[in-house]
Amino acid sequence: MKLFISTLFLLCNVTLFAQxxxxxxxxxxxxxxEGKHTIEYKLTLNQDGTFLFHSYSKIQNGTPPEVNKYGKGKWSVKDNLISFSANKQEDFDDKYTLDFNKSTAxxxxxxxxxxxxKVVKTKLQFLESGISWVQRIDLFKI
Incomplete structure (x- = not known):
């Protein structure tokens, strides 16, 4: 009986990991x-349920001309909807300032x-976020 329960538990974990x-x-x-403006977004979803986000913008005649913004926290998935959260004590400091709480993609x-x-690129489409410029951004998987 113990072997059966252990095997069942192992199979459930493998299925969750694969998803x-x-x-x-x-x-x-x-x-x-070209030669004027650049805006780049990069989001990394790690297998351990954490994420890192980096936004870079270089605007000609902008003040300041180059801006880097960072965010990090945890992510979870339910029915192809990815929810992001950030802990104020752990995920925020001088570098990581973006608050992804209440963000969904x-x-x-x-x-x-x-x-x-038909070619369909795999992507994340942000549906809502507390960060106004993140809403409706499509990020494509590489």
Whole structure:
């Protein structure tokens, strides 16, 4: 009986790990006008349930001309919706200032049932966030 329960527990953990593995990785978005403006976003979802976010902007004649913003915290998934959270004591300091609490993104990929030649890039689309400029950003998986 103990062997059966142990095997069942192991199979459940492997299944959970395999599901979250499809979400982990780097997601980026780069917007630029050659020689003038550059805006880059990078989000890394780690297998341990943590994330790192980096926003870089270089605006011609901007004040300041270059800006780096960082955020980190934890993520969880339910029904292809990824929820982000940050702990005020652990995830915020002089470098990591972006608050991703109340941020949600949808994981979008081509359905395995879709046998057409249609190309669907795997991406995260932010649906809501306390950071106004993060809402509706699409970040593509690399």
């Amino acid at each position: 979250s593995n499809q979400f982990t990785g780097d997601y980026i978005r780069s917007l630029s006008e 949808r994981f979008i990929t081509k359905s395995p049932r879709d046998k057409s030649d």
